[in-house]
Amino acid sequence: MTVNLAPADLPKEGGRFDLPIALGILVASDQLPTSKIAQHEFIGELALSGELRSVKGVLPATLAADSVERCLVVPHHNGDQAALVGKGAHKSAQTLLEVCADMCGQAQLGLYRTEHHQADVSVLRDLQDIIGQQQGKRALEIAAAGNHNLLFLGPPGTGKTMLASRLRDLLPEMSDDEAMETASVASLTQQEINQYNWKQRPFRSPHHSSSMAALVGGGSVPRPGEISLAHNGLLFLDEMPEFERKVLDSLREPLESGEIIISRVAGKTRFPARFQLVGALNPSPTGYYEGNQARANPQIILRYLNRLSGPLLDRFDMSLEIPLLPKGMLAEGGDRGETTQVVKQRVKQARQLMLSRNHKSNALLGSREIEKYCPLRREDAEFLETALHRLGLSIRAYHRIIKVARTIADLEGNEQIEKKHLSEALGYRAMDRLLKQLTAQAV
Known part of the structure; x- marks a missing residue:
């Protein structure tokens, strides 16, 4: 017996073809009618007992079945996923016999109708959990409002990871x-989706030992990274x-x-990768830049x-130093600032204003859109150009500063970008200032 899985040049793996292969054999041997099967799509792995086991890829399979207006039959344990995204009525079964009985009209499989589950998005981590670091919290607010990539710079134990989370x-x-x-x-x-x-x-935080394939995707049969x-969602890269x-430079194009786009001999595979990047790093190999703990000269730190x-650094709209807390602040409790819910409300209002004007986030504005939606007064433009020349920043950095200033103005509900907004945006260029300072010291 020959089973043809066309097209031949498309790689196949896993057991998701078990159920359709078994049904195809039964149809070819005249044990099942073809009329009803032709209206269905099937996916599932078969155990030796005939039980259907859950498989990966049910969500895209459900969307594909919806696009051709066919009913998808899935293993029982994948039924919730089919209901999650399916526009039509889809069926689930526990065994091959149940599927056969349904196809013969002897019994009916359970239907998983369109049932969009309510999101249970609860705040598990509050900004008030973090003592001090008000500038870091302000940077989070701006980054959330405008979808800006954000880089935290500071010694160990200052709260960089807590802020990012x-x-x-x-x-x-x-x-x-x-x-x-x-x-x-x-x-x-x-195989399972919450x-x-x-x-x-999503919030993904891969380890720094991750390979390029783990980060951006790959494999003989391409898998998303x-x-x-x-x-x-968010991609957080610590250290x-x-x-x-x-590996880091592979992020530049996405x-x-x-x-x-992952290219293989068999063809190219395209995966979506629209994410907000948050990074964190120590300012030196020892973790410190200044003081007795630094123990590294400028050349070593610069290297x-x-x-x-x-x-890659140009892709960060904002970079901010997270300093050690002043002595005694932890014992005293310090300033915990506003709750996440209060800040989130301001972010929501700013995003509504932004989307009504741009129809996209400020971070995604192109050069022509910046000219249209982020006009500067002459004196403000001259102020920004002077600051850029002093810091030695690129044209890409110039545009990113303006986009951050646009977001700051949106948080205030201000249609016009002002000098104070540009000044605050320039304050989030800590990495540029540090590299310039180290370069001067290393000469």
């Missing part, structure tokens, strides 16, 4: 289309200089295009920081 809770939940797209990508690498928090934006699993430079290429 709070950013997701400031972002609005995903729309239905965003959630479906993100869940479809995730279903290619995992159906109650499926609208919460961390950047695609972070689609419509960035510890990543291989070529950060601009919002997708990654360490240069593991991050200039073009």
Whole structure:
């Protein structure tokens, strides 16, 4: 017996073809009628006992079945996923015999009708959990409002990771289309999806030892990497200089295009990769830049920081130093600032203003859109050009500063970008100032 899985040049793997192959054999041997099967699509792995086992990739399979208006039959344990994104009525079965009985009209499989589960997006991490670091919290607010890439710089134990983990809770939940797209990508690498928090934006934090294939995707049969699993959400890279430079540089193109293309002999695979990047690093190999703990000269520190290429650093709209807390602040409790809910409300209002004007986030504005939506008064433009010349920044950095200033103005509900907005945006260029200072000291 020969089973033809066409097209032949498309790689096949896993057991998801078991159920359709078994049904095809039964039809070919006249044990099942063809009329009803022709109206269905099937996916599932078969155990030797005839039990259907869950498989990966049910969400994109459901969307594909909807596009051709066919009913999809899935293993029982994948039924919730089919209901999550399916527009029509889809069926689930526990065994091959149940599927055969349904196809013969002897019994009916259970229907998983359209049932969009309510998102249970609860705030688990509050900004008030962090003592002090008000400027860092302000940077999170701006980054959340404008979808800006953010880089934290500071010694160990200052709260860089804690701050980064709070950013997701400031972002609005995903729309239905965003959630479906993100869940479809995730279903290619995992068999179960959290159906109650499926609208919460993903937060991925790969280890610095991750390979290029793990980060951007790859394999003989291409699989999505961390950047695609972070689609419509956040990618947090802690200890960035510890990543291989070529791995970090592989992020440059997806950060601009919002997708990654993996080329293999058999063809090209395209995965979505529109994510917000948050990075964190120590200012030197020892973790400190100044003081008795630094123990490194400017040349060594500069060599360490240069593991991050200039073009990659240009992709960060904001970079901010997170300093050690003043002595005694932890014991006293310090200033905990506003709650996440209060800040999130301001972010929501700013995003509504931004989307009504741009129809996209400020971070995604192109050069012509910047001219249209971010006009500067002459004196403000001259102020910015002087600051750029002093810091030695690129044209890309110039545009990013203006976009951050646009977001700051939106948070105030101000249509015109003013000098104070530009000044604050320039304050989030800590990496540029540090590299300039180290370069001068190393000469």
